[in-house]
Structure formats: structure tokens, C-alpha cells
Amino acid sequence: MGPFVIRRILNLIPVAMIVLVVTFALIHIAPGNPAYTILGEQATPLAVRLLDQKMGLDHPLVVQFGSYVVNVLKGNLGSSLLDGQSVTSLILTRIPVTLELAVLAVVVSLLIALPTGILAAYRPNTWIDGVSRLLALVGAAIPNFWLALVLVYIFAVSFRWLPSLGWTPLNQGVGSNLMHLVLPTIVLAMPLAAVTSRVLRGELLEVMHLLYIQVARAKGAREWIVVMHHSLRNALIPVVTVIGLQVGGLLGGVVITESIFSLPGMGQLVVNAIFDRDYPVLQGSVLFMALVVLLANLAVDLIYAWVDPRIRYS
Amino acid sequence: MQLPLESLQLDTQTTSRGNQRRGWRRFWRNRLAVVGLGIILMFLICAVFAPWIAPYGPDAANFSSAFHAPSAAHWLGTDDLGRDILSRIIYGSRGALLSGVLIVSLGMGVGVPLGLVSGYFGGVVDEVIMRVVDAGLAFPGLVLALAMAWVLGPSLSHAIIAIGVVTIPQFARLTRGQVLEAKGREYVEAARCLGASPLRIMFRHILVNIATPIIVIGTLNIGGAILSVASLSFLGLGPPPPAPNWGSMLQSGSEYLTMAPWISLFPGAAIFLVVMGFNILGDGIRDVFDPNQ
Numbered sequence: 001m002g003p004f005v006i007r008r009i010l011n012l013i014p015v016a017m018i019v020l021v022v023t024f025a026l027i028h029i030a031p032g033n034p035a036y037t038i039l040g041e042q043a044t045p046l047a048v049r050l051l052d053q054k055m056g057l058d059h060p061l062v063v064q065f066g067s068y069v070v071n072v073l074k075g076n077l078g079s080s081l082l083d084g085q086s087v088t089s090l091i092l093t094r095i096p097v098t099l100e101l102a103v104l105a106v107v108v109s110l111l112i113a114l115p116t117g118i119l120a121a122y123r124p125n126t127w128i129d130g131v132s133r134l135l136a137l138v139g140a141a142i143p144n145f146w147l148a149l150v151l152v153y154i155f156a157v158s159f160r161w162l163p164s165l166g167w168t169p170l171n172q173g174v175g176s177n178l179m180h181l182v183l184p185t186i187v188l189a190m191p192l193a194a195v196t197s198r199v200l201r202g203e204l205l206e207v208m209h210l211l212y213i214q215v216a217r218a219k220g221a222r223e224w225i226v227v228m229h230h231s232l233r234n235a236l237i238p239v240v241t242v243i244g245l246q247v248g249g250l251l252g253g254v255v256i257t258e259s260i261f262s263l264p265g266m267g268q269l270v271v272n273a274i275f276d277r278d279y280p281v282l283q284g285s286v287l288f289m290a291l292v293v294l295l296a297n298l299a300v301d302l303i304y305a306w307v308d309p310r311i312r313y314s
Numbered sequence: 315m316q317l318p319l320e321s322l323q324l325d326t327q328t329t330s331r332g333n334q335r336r337g338w339r340r341f342w343r344n345r346l347a348v349v350g351l352g353i354i355l356m357f358l359i360c361a362v363f364a365p366w367i368a369p370y371g372p373d374a375a376n377f378s379s380a381f382h383a384p385s386a387a388h389w390l391g392t393d394d395l396g397r398d399i400l401s402r403i404i405y406g407s408r409g410a411l412l413s414g415v416l417i418v419s420l421g422m423g424v425g426v427p428l429g430l431v432s433g434y435f436g437g438v439v440d441e442v443i444m445r446v447v448d449a450g451l452a453f454p455g456l457v458l459a460l461a462m463a464w465v466l467g468p469s470l471s472h473a474i475i476a477i478g479v480v481t482i483p484q485f486a487r488l489t490r491g492q493v494l495e496a497k498g499r500e501y502v503e504a505a506r507c508l509g510a511s512p513l514r515i516m517f518r519h520i521l522v523n524i525a526t527p528i529i530v531i532g533t534l535n536i537g538g539a540i541l542s543v544a545s546l547s548f549l550g551l552g553p554p555p556p557a558p559n560w561g562s563m564l565q566s567g568s569e570y571l572t573m574a575p576w577i578s579l580f581p582g583a584a585i586f587l588v589v590m591g592f593n594i595l596g597d598g599i600r601d602v603f604d605p606n607q
Contacts, residue, residue, distance in 0.1 A: 018449035022458075030465045037465055141590035143541055145548045146582030149568055153579075157572050252456030256545060260568075270457060271549060274464050286461050290452045297452070 004305050012298060019294070023287040024068050027279060033057075038081070038279040051081075055280070077284035082276055087284035090269060097167065097265035098254055104181060105188035105250065106243060112193035113239075117200030122227055124205060132197060139194030144253055148187045148260045155183060165262040184261045188253045192246055199242045203235035237307055244300030248293045337602035347598020353591030357584075361407040370398035372405035372558040381574045391576040393567065399576065402558040403584045409559055410540050410588060413474045417539035418532045420478030421485045426528060428482070429489025430516045434497065443486065450483030456545055463551040470553040473546045477539060488531055492524035499523075530600050537592030544585045560585050 027034040034057050035048040052058040056067060077087035120132035156164035162183055168176040207213065208231055216230045258267035266285060273281035341347055360367055376396035384391040390399040432443040462476035496502065505519045546552055547561025560581040567577030
């Protein structure tokens with residue numbers, strides 16, 4: 001296991017470097033002075049010069065990149081153009097909200113995907129399978145911002161059962177905190193549940209043909225036990241992988257969901273940065289999210305290698 | 315040496331054609347896939363013949379009929395400026411379909427050659443290209459596209475470029491995998507023996523043989539691409555206001571959700587339908603070529 005872990009982590013370094021190049025180059029893909037891109041076309045020359053100095057945009061690109069890398073390694077992602085707050089601390093204050101939302105979404109998606117996936121595999125090509133397939137198709141195609149508006153219209157506007165937007169911190173009341181998260185969680189969980197359910201069904205069907213399942217059946221184990229005990233365990237590994245690979249999609253969904261429901265998390269930070277033309281915050285958030293995805297993929301690989309020794313030696 | 319190889323290839327081709335014909339028959343019997351095809355054809359007809367189908371102009375504002383609920387005159391109601399929602403959805407299908415196809419074309423146009431080179435040459439070239447691809451895949455697609463579209467400035471073409479660039483790594487990764495599998499086949503060996511250049515082998519021999527799965531994934535991705543454009547437009551990074559764009563219509567309608575829900579509900583339904591259409595069509599086509607899935 002040791003060599004595998006080291007190899008995998010060493011692999012991460014060049015990738016992380018390229019990620020840094022991308023986030024650094026981001027502002028330079030637009031033609032012209034980056035300061036104009038940040039401030040807008042109507043910026044005064046004075047404002048442009050001040051920003052040039054503040055962000056070091058008047059230095060040669062190599063120097064800029066060098067100091068960018070050094071700063072990032074020190075954990076310094078620059079400071080907000082609005083109020084000068086450090087981007088790192090802005091991100092840190094917003095992580096708990098996004099983390100809570102994401103964890104709830106994964107849990108809810110599993111609550112949907114496990115039963116639908118298992119039932120669909122247990123009775124393939126029946127109406128149960130059909131309904132589960134339809135749910136997956138709908139979940140994958142439904143625009144999350146639209147689903148959010150529909151849910152708000154039904155549950156917050158028409159029936160007034162749930163708050164439509166806003167946030168209560170966990171320490172100011174768990175009930176109110178959860179009430180505010182019900183709709184965003186459903187919106188975020190839907191596409192994840194759709195993918196997971198179909199992957200689980202496919203894996204279960206594949207595993208069910210294997211010899212040890214036949215053995216389990218032959219020794220007289222009940223069908224339900226065969227599915228839940230023998231098949232599910234082996235089918236769950238790819239499911240874990242899929243959830244790990246969906247972290248990127250989840251973060252994309254977080255951006256939309258948090259901005260619709262006004263939840264003060266990472267996603268809202270990104271959208272606000274776009275509206276406020278606060279480039280350092282946008283850049284820092286994009287970098288941070290990419291690093292989260294890289295670490296999530298690393299975690300998935302390590303779990304996978306730990307569970308399935310064949311991976312370590314390939 | 316040449317003859318047996320030729321006949322061998324011919325043989326596999328005829329059987330694979332036979333399989334495909336059987337596959338297509340399965341496609342037409344797959345009701346869901348045909349429904350998907352129908353949905354897409356419907357939107358395609360709307361896009362091509364918009365001026366003849368739409369009952370009103372896309373920008374025909376009429377303040378006296380603002381916020382009208384769905385009625386005989388306006389089947390899907392009117393928005394805050396009194397514009398006909400149905401007409402705007404019909405005109406909006408043009409931008410939606412076009413952007414979906416352009417995004418996938420951009421992603422394939424750059425990603426497929428990258429994957430070909432990476433898989434065929436292997437070694438350092440492969441290592442470098444794949445690390446770049448890994449880095450590209452690390453970014454949450456929507457977030458990177460959002461940032462790029464913001465830097466480039468809000469417009470439909472910038473949204474298309476941003477999302478297209480983000481999809482490049484996926485196609486590179488997919489193509490590379492296919493190339494690695496094809497590289498060991500006899501026809502590649504035969505071409506090499508005949509002295510074909512690497513470029514020729516990659517594009518005339520390998521690419522032709524691995525095109526099918528790539529095109530299938532491409533079709534599947536059109537739906538996702540349309541969804542991404544709608545997301546960007548919803549966040550204000552799509553085409554500027556008067557343009558009839560589904561995502562922007564939904565966004566501007568969300569302000570009036572309590573008094574006129576139809577303004578945002580119907581454009582959202584259009585996005586949902588077209589994305590679902592492409593997804594189930596893609597599923598159906600995949601079954602044609604790969605019945606084991």
C-alpha cells in the first residue's frame with residue numbers, strides 16, 4: 001500500500017501545478033490589460049494604475065506567476081477588491097455551510113439511489129425498473145435552477161410549509177437550520193441520485209452473474225439475502241467511486257443552489273464575486289474548488305486501492 | 315501477406331454491419347429512444363422554421379398585455395414586457411440547439427486529436443497531455459466555465475467557448491482510451507507494415523475505427539452542454555437581455571414567481587425537455603452499437 005500511496009501523491013504534484021497555471025492564466029485569456037477586464041471597460045486610467053500596482057499586474061508575467069505560486073503555497077490567495085478581506089479567510093468562513101449542504105445532499109441522494117437501484121436490479125426490465133429509469137432520466141435532465149424555482153413555488157409560495165430562502169446557523173437552532181436546507185438539499189441531491197441509482201443497478205446486475213452469487217443461491221440463501229448481503233457489498237465499491245467523481249458536479253450545483261436560496265456558502269461567494277467584479281475572490285474560489293476535487297479523487301483512489309488490492313500492483 | 319489481412323478486415327466489417335443493422339432495428343423498437351428523437355426533431359423544426367411557427371415576434375413588446383396568464387391568445391402567457399412566452403421559447407430553441415452542437419464540436423475538435431496523439435505515441439507525450447487533462451478535469455466544469463465566461467464578457471459565443479473548452483479534457487480522455495485499445499489491432503499493424511506515416515495511421519485508420527463511441531458520447535453530451543449554457547445564462551453570463559434565451563428568460567421570470575410563475579416555468583420546461591431528449595436518444599444510440607451495456 002505504501003508505494004502506491006506515494007506514487008499517487010507524487011502524481012498529484014504536476015497536476016496541481018497545471019491547475020495553478022490555469023487559475024493564473026484565467027484573467028489573461030481576454031485580450032488587453034487584465035485590469036480593464038477586472039474593472040470593466042469604463043474604468044478610469046487612475047483606477048487601472050492602482051489595480052495594476054495592487055495586484056502586481058505591471059510586472060512581467062513570469063514574475064507575476066512566481067509570486068502567485070509562492071503566495072498560494074503560503075495559503076495566501078490575495079485579498080478582496082471590495083473590502084480588502086483575505087480571500088482565504090472568506091473561503092474558510094463559508095466552508096461549513098457548503099459542507100453541511102453537500103453532506104446532506106449525498107446522504108439524501110443515497111436514500112433515493114439505494115432503494116431504486118436495488119429494486120431495479122432485483123426486478124430488471126419490469127415496471128419497477130422502468131420507473132427507476134424514468135426517475136434517473138428526469139433527475140439527470142432537470143435544470144437544477146428550474147427545479148429550485150418549482151419547489152419554492154410549491155412548498156414556500158403556495159403551501160408556505162418551508163422558508164423560501166435564507167440561512168440560520170446551526171448553533172442558532174438546528175430545526176430552523178434544517179428547514180432552510182430541505183429544498184436546497186433536494187435540488188442538489190437529484191442529479192447525484194440519478195447517476196448513483198443507475199450505476200448501482202448496472203453493477204448489481206453484473207455481480208449477480210458471478211459464481212459466488214450462484215454458490216450463495218445454490219446453498220439455499222434467500223434471494224433477498226443474496227441481493228443485500230452478497231451482491232450489494234461488492235457493487236458498492238464502484239458506487240463510492242462515482243460519488244467521489246461527482247464532487248466536481250456537486251460543487252457546480254452548489255454555485256447555482258446557494259445563489260438561488262441565498263445560502264452563505266462557497267457557491268454564493270463565487271456568484272457574488274462575479275456580480276461585484278471581485279476577481280481575486282473568484283480566482284481563489286476556483287482554485288480552492290479544483291484542489292477539493294483533486295483531494296476527493298485522491299481519497300477515492302486510495303479507498304479503492306485499500307479495498308481492492310489488485311489496483312495497487314497494476 | 316496483404317490478401318488475408320484485407321479479407322479478414324472485410325469479414326469483421328460485414329459482421330459488424332450486420333450487428334449494426336440489427337442494432338438499428340432494436341433502436342426503432344426502443345420506444346423511449348424514438349420519443350427522444352421525436353422531441354429533438356420537434357425542437358429542430360421550431361429552430362429552423364421559427365418565423366413561420368411562432369405566433370408573435372420574439373421581441374414584440376406590448377405593455378398593455380404584460381403578465382397575461384396562459385390564454386387562447388398567448389398559449390404560454392406573456393412576460394413583464396408583454397412578450398409572448400411561446401414565441402420566445404420557439405426562437406430560443408435556435409440558440410440552445412446551436413450552442414449544444416457547437417460546444418460538443420469544439421470539445422471533440424480539440425479533444426479527439428489530443429487523445430489520438432496521446433494514446434498513439436505514449437511515453438512522455440502521453441504523460442504530459444494526460445497530466446494537463448487531469449488538471450482540466452479537476453475543475454468543476456460549471457465553475458471554470460463561469461469564470462472564463464466572466465473574463466471574456468457575457469455573450470452567447472463566449473459561453474459556448476467557455477463550456478466547449480471545459481469539455482475538451484473529457485473527449486481527450488475518452489479518445490485516448492479507445493486508441494490504446496485499437497493500437498494493438500491487426501489493421502494498425504498492417505498499415506504500419508505498409509509504411510503508413512503515424513499521422514496517416516492515426517487519422518485514416520484508428521480514428522475511423524473508433525469514431526462510433528466518440529460520436530455516441532458526443533450526442534449524449536449535447537444535452538449536458540445545453541444545460542450548462544442555460545446555467546450560465548441563468549447566472550447572467552449568457553447573451554445580453556433582449557435575446558430570447560431560455561436560461562435568461564427563466565432568470566428574469568424568477569422575480570415574478572409569485573404573481574406570474576409561467577414566465578420562468580415554461581422556459582425551464584423547454585430546457586428540461588430538450589436535455590432529456592438528447593439523453594434518451596444518446597442512450598438509444600449507445601444500445602445500437604453496444605448492446606451489452
